[in-house]
Amino acid sequence: MAKKQHKKESIPHLLYRLLLITVGAALAAISIELFLVPNQIIDGGIIGVSIILNYLIGETSRLISFGTLVVVLNLPFMYFGYKQIGKTFVLSSIYGIIALAVIESFLHHVEPFDLSQPILAAVFGGLILGIGVGLVIRHGGSMDGTEILGILLTKRLPFSVGEFVMFMNIFIFGWAAFVFGLEQALFSIMAYYIAFKTIDTVIQGLDETKAVIIVSDRYEEVSDAILDRLGRGTTKLKGKGGYTDEEKEVIYAVITRLEVTKLKSVVHDIDPRAFITIMNTQETKGAKFKSPIH
Numbered sequence: 001m002a003k004k005q006h007k008k009e010s011i012p013h014l015l016y017r018l019l020l021i022t023v024g025a026a027l028a029a030i031s032i033e034l035f036l037v038p039n040q041i042i043d044g045g046i047i048g049v050s051i052i053l054n055y056l057i058g059e060t061s062r063l064i065s066f067g068t069l070v071v072v073l074n075l076p077f078m079y080f081g082y083k084q085i086g087k088t089f090v091l092s093s094i095y096g097i098i099a100l101a102v103i104e105s106f107l108h109h110v111e112p113f114d115l116s117q118p119i120l121a122a123v124f125g126g127l128i129l130g131i132g133v134g135l136v137i138r139h140g141g142s143m144d145g146t147e148i149l150g151i152l153l154t155k156r157l158p159f160s161v162g163e164f165v166m167f168m169n170i171f172i173f174g175w176a177a178f179v180f181g182l183e184q185a186l187f188s189i190m191a192y193y194i195a196f197k198t199i200d201t202v203i204q205g206l207d208e209t210k211a212v213i214i215v216s217d218r219y220e221e222v223s224d225a226i227l228d229r230l231g232r233g234t235t236k237l238k239g240k241g242g243y244t245d246e247e248k249e250v251i252y253a254v255i256t257r258l259e260v261t262k263l264k265s266v267v268h269d270i271d272p273r274a275f276i277t278i279m280n281t282q283e284t285k286g287a288k289f290k291s292p293i294h
Contacts, residue, residue: 009088017092017139017140018092018095020135020138020139021092021095021096021099021135021136021139021140021141022096022099023132023135024096024131024132024133024134024135024136024139025096025097025099025100025103025132025136025143026099026103026132027128027129027131027132027135028047028100028128028129028132028133028136028143029100029103029104029107029132030107030128030132031125031126031128031129031132032047032051032066032104032125032129033066033104033107033108033110033112034107034110034112034113035112035113035115035121035124035125035128036051036121036125036129036191037051037054037055037066037112038112038113038121039115039118039121039122039125039184039187040055040180040181040184041118041121041122041125041184041187041188041191042172042173042176042180042188042191043126043129043188043191043192043195044144044146044165044168044169044172044173044192045144045145045146045147045165045168045169045172046070046073046074046077046143046144046145046146047070047143047144048169048172048173048176048188048192049069049073049172050066050069050070050073051066052172052175052176052179052180053069054066054069055179055180056179065101065104065105065108066101066104066108067100067101067102067104067105068101070097070100070101070104070143071097071098071101073145074093074094074097074143074144074145076145077145077146077148077149078090078093078094078097078145078148080148080149080152081093081145081148081151081152084151084152085148085151085152088140089140089141089142092136092139092140092141092142093136093141093142093143093148095141096136096141096142096143097143100143118183118184118187119187119190121187121191122187122188122190122191122194123190123191123194125191126190126191126192126193126194126195126198127194127195127198129191129195129198130194130195130196130197130198130199130201130202131198131202133195133199134198134199134200134201134202134203135202137199137202137203138202138203146164146165146168147165149164150164150165150168169192173185173188173189173192176188208256208257208280209254209255209256209257209281210254210255210256210257210259210260210278210279210280210281211252211253211254211278211279211280211281212251212252212253212254212255212263212276212277212278212279213250213251213252213276213277213279214250214251214252214253214267214274214275214276214277215239215248215250215251215274215275216251216267216270216271216273216274216275217271217273218270218271218274219236219248219249219250219251221270221271222251222266222267222270222271222274223236223251225266225267225269225270226251226253226263226266226267229262229266230255230259230262230263230266232253232254232255232259233253234251234252234253235251235252235253236249236250236251236252237249237250237251237252238250254281260278264276
């Protein structure tokens with residue numbers, strides 16, 4: 001049986017991805033070089049380790065810059081990730097990391113922002129870093145080898161990727177407290193948290209969606225009302241009551257966060273006893289799902 005050939009990525013789409021990865025790397029470099037490093041604030045993962053090592057090495061060697069450290073420290077993880085995770089992801093990640101290193105080397109000669117309060121550097125540095133890293137991740141890359149290591153190790157260890165990364169960052173921020181002092185380590189944790197939340201927002205998009213499951217005896221009317229008043233299509237699923245063993249129609253729909261209140265009002269007007277479950281969704285794809293029309 002012949003091996004199925006997967007469709008290759010088109011050149012315009014590849015260039016679009018690389019452009020946005022470059023923009024993300026540039027924003028990350030701006031955050032690191034102009035906000036974080038001048039205030040001795042670090043990020044988690046490989047970027048954080050690189051900032052600490054760059055500080056310890058100082059100006060003793062022009063060859064071992066922050067950008068060089070980021071590339072060198074990430075290479076082993078990219079090598080193993082290439083074999084286990086996938087070529088496209090690793091190549092996109094390597095491109096993003098090299099772009100970060102190159103742009104950071106140019107910014108190294110730019111005067112950093114003069115901020116009298118480190119908390120401003122932590123907040124805005126974390127925000128800009130989160131936007132940059134989020135753009136890279138959203139378009140198929142990564143800038144932190146510890147996440148790749150976590151993906152590989154958690155296949156054999158009883159930990160999730162998030163737990164592994166958190167465990168690694170505890171040691172990194174502890175090291176930062178020893179090198180920079182406790183106050184700077186606390187500012188670093190603040191910047192990391194802001195960046196973490198911003199990354200989620202960038203990856204998921206501002207139009208956060210919700211998956212809705214509705215169980216109602218008046219499912220036809222409810223389904224028609226959702227289509228008519230919210231402009232959302234529905235899917236009818238077959239269900240059976242666990243207690244009564246009664247056959248039921250279950251309505252499934254996807255709406256935006258702003259439409260949650262209206263949907264509950266629409267359903268309640270038709271069937272006050274309807275059972276509604278609303279869940280967060282990671283991402284919604286499909287030509288039929290568009291912005292609200294009502």
